[in-house]
Amino acid sequence: MSDVIELNEIEALADYQADWQRLLKVTPGGSFFRSLEWLQVYWKHFAADQKLRVLIVVDRGEVTGIVPLCVRRIKSKYGLCRILTFPFDDWGSFYGPVSASQKTTLCAAFNYILHSRRDWDLIDLRCVDSAGFDGGETEQALHSEKISFETLLWCQTAYVDLKQDWDQYLRSRSSRARKTYLCSEKRVQQEGKVKYLRYRPAGAENGEGDPRWDLYDQCEEIARQSWQGRSTTGTTLSHASVAPFFRDAHERAAQAGTVDLNMLYVAGRPAAFNYNYVHEGLVYSLRMGFDPRVSIKGAGCVLMGRMIRDSMQRGDRILDIGPGSLAAKKNWYTSVENSYRYVHYSATSVTAKLMQLSHQFADWYRDRFANESTDQGTVTDYSKFSATWR
Template sequence: MTDVIELNEIEALNEFQSDWTRLLSITPGGTFFRSQEWLQVYWKHFAADQKLRVLIVRENGEVTGIVPLCWKKIKSKFGPCRILTFPFDDWGSFYGPVSADQESTWRSALEYLQHSNRDWDLIDLRCVETDGFDGGATERAFQAENMEFEKFLWEQAIYVDLSQTWEEYLSARPRKARQTYTRAERNLQAQGEIEHLRYRPRGEAFGESDPRWDLYEMCEQIAAKSWQGSSTTGTTITHATVNQFFRDSYESAIRAGAFDLNLIFLSGQPAAFSYNFAQNGLINGLRMGYNPEVSDQGLGRLLVGRILHDSMDRGDLLLDVGTGALDAKKYWYTSVENSYRYVYYSPASAIANVLRLSHQVASWFRDRFSSNDTDKIQKVPGQKLQVTQH
């Protein structure tokens, strides 16, 4: 027998902490972003004007899946719209349920949502990696529940395959990539002694949960000296609006054994840093920077190279270096993966029906008149959506 429990208070998640931890360890693409710990920190800082709707799926009393969702209002060109979406806000590249069987979990969750309080106009799922960890589970679940949807290209994430040796990886890089990296190593070694410090404690369960604030504050100091110190985007670790969020996320990930902090020292001076989450062999590269006052001779390239080399030696599986800035990352990545947005429009909602028509018209014009789209998504009623690569 399958049943679904809905949780609307963040404190209620604590009852399911052991189940959440267990399921995360067997979830395809189960990064720290899908953890209960990250959701609690996120909710502490960004819960304003949102309502929590976490769905716990059980089979014969055993928790088999968790779907973290939230309700919020967004602005559309046709007026306010109420959506059910992931409590995520694009902090990472991909998101989804916490479950070994994501399709079954989605089916149970979608059936529940269709018959529960419909205070939403859209189910709006963003950052779904259809061709990777999701494996098409989201699409199949919508189809199985006879819920007609639209699919849109959302972002492109950049990956480095770590399941190889450093020598194999480096030899497969373009010649210019190898040259720029070896030049950075050579130039910086000529300036002083290089030390790469990597701090990745295993967490409270192993008695390793010292946050080492001295190391974190070095990262902040480097960031303040870099371009991030004057950034107004509100996304850097030193920016006043998110500084405490980054610090709380750091401390929470340390306790969970899911943080990966990297520092490069040049002649004893903190010179470059990388702020990452690491779980189940998957690394999410979040923020990095270097201090140009220490050196401007390739600190960033050296830092990335040292991280990759060490990760391959450790047996890590994949580094997700995030979305955007594809040209700046071209020497490092081994693949670029698409993420998608899935939208289900409530038939009873006027704004949803207007938006559906608007999206369909826009998609028709884009597919008909644009020849430069990297992905053209074609909707076939009642069938799986076809994605044609160009």
Template sequence: MSVIELNEIEGLKAYHADWNRLLAVTPGGNFFQSLDWLQVYWQHFHEKQYLRVLVIRDADEVTGIVPLCIQRLKTKFGSCRILTYPFDDWGSFYGPVSANPEKTLTAALNFIQQSQRDWDLIDLRCVDSNGFDDGATERALEAANLSLKKTSWNQTAYVDLSQNWDEYLAGRSGKARQTYLRSERRVEKEGEIEFLRYRPRGENFGESDPRWDLYEVCEEIARKSWQGDSTTGTTLSHENVAQYFRDTHESAARFGAADLNLLYVSGQPAAFIYNYVFQGLVFSLRMGFDPSVSNKGLGRLLMGRMLRNSMERGDRIYDIGPGSLDAKKYWYTSVENSYRYVHYSSVSKIAKVLQISNRIANWYRDRFSNDVVSQSQISSDFEHPTSQH
């Protein structure tokens, strides 16, 4: 096996076909792992990052791709360089693009150790170790003889779509069913309900129209919802990321990953859910409703209509997104964990300091419980300051 390293985003175009071919056979592959998404992400967020994409070849065939980058972060002990995925928590999970992620990542890690050491930490985040990854990342690190520290990173909520709507609704708690059905009745009293779903299959099928008219309706609803006053800088209509979302939407429409859902009441736009979809895995990016139309369950009604439609289409999983699990408790059928794997360079001074700091914090936590040091404090020494979630 051989490894080719690419450091310019333009140089990846030559591997577009291979990338798409491999993504189609990647366990749990998603739109965030596509070259199409990476190109837009890099266009908007490449500052203070250095691209290191590793292409794995077996004889004359490309068998795997590992997108990586170097990010320089400030810690309380000084500047630190981490080798990580170019992802920044925009979705739930990330990893190598390959039918055999373990073999691909092992080859990449061996190559990294033999190449110029431009990092202090290897920090692989958003790994679904118990899901589609199935331990591949951990085994690859061990096979490459890299010591590792595994910690919890985040949680996301899944809805199992491999059932019909009646079965799903029957499996919800009594309160959840009552809350949803009450929303159905209340909104129906407001006027005629129309559910619209736009999911173009992509340019390979002659369906790549981004339908800006529909997307702009989502933006307008977002501005009228709580998102209009949000200061997080990550909502659909926020000026800091609005252009990134628009560029990604156009890319997703070409790729066949855009999934736009709208609810109308008496012809008036009332609620939206915007997703990315790939091979039956649907990821919820943003959602919102217009309280001036109704405040009697518009979001719940749209969620129910959309889930039912996904079940009828044959989708497999709906990922409601990381965090805020309490707000999603009526919907999800399981909670999935993501993990981070950290390897400290043995020749980096800052890595040694951070490692010692982490050990001391862990000791205090174990000895004096969470009243003294929380897990978030332990990790804060080198967390990404611009993480999107």
């Protein structure tokens, strides 16, 4: 049986940095979001009202898995609720343990959680791609440990399959999408010299950890001048509430070799950016934007096309354009992937029981009224009636 070590202080995780890096390299669907570097930056900026519970799984003296968790206290219409969840907050599309074997690691973690102090009302694991890299192992681990749970569709993200050549990909697009892209290329080139720049440092251990703040500042300035500068969501690159977090994450990502920064210049001026993280050929598009002051219709479209083409030539595997706004991404994606949420309710918590009844009602409502047909099949939008908390 595996041993589990629980760590509650972010500083204590530094002792496991080498193990974390080793395991991330073999984690299916691993990304910068699952790295220790990202967690350290995230915790620095968003630790308020959260308690860290990172579980280190050890088998015969060797660290075989890491499960980052936290307990978050949030208000619900049923009172204060304590949620044991991933320290993630939907910054990317998918999350999970750091391990070559998700199921084995999660089984050890679940067993430990059920037999340790109960400081939570719900176990709420979100952003699990059960049909993708997770391969159903989260669900298998819950069944193995005899943990009752509900499965809810959480969100959908758009993928571009990069394991093909550009001409093949372009032919697979609709005639309207092809025309839009080709016309955008022609229009932008008429405005002056077009330059595409991609900055993807190999990381500090390879002598390439320079954050290139000049390029990052250009991305931030474009975001500030675009609609993002007026956004009140608090998630855009230039928003005052998160800009320091993004900058800290950028510096650590550059050192880790996971930055993928794309710029399009037209007539010598920065016109559009696409800021990504990359890990083992998986590219995640974190933020993108174009500068309306450089009044070139289609600059963002040109940048996206050139970035996809370059990724194919580099041998990248998948571009995750990010969750939401699927209609705006339909010209590009080759598939839509679901992420799920697994919820277990504590049998001793009144709040948890009320939450469970709320979700049961939501299930009934969904089955009777709320199935929505999309071009990807029938998808239930839980955000309309069952999102008692986020």
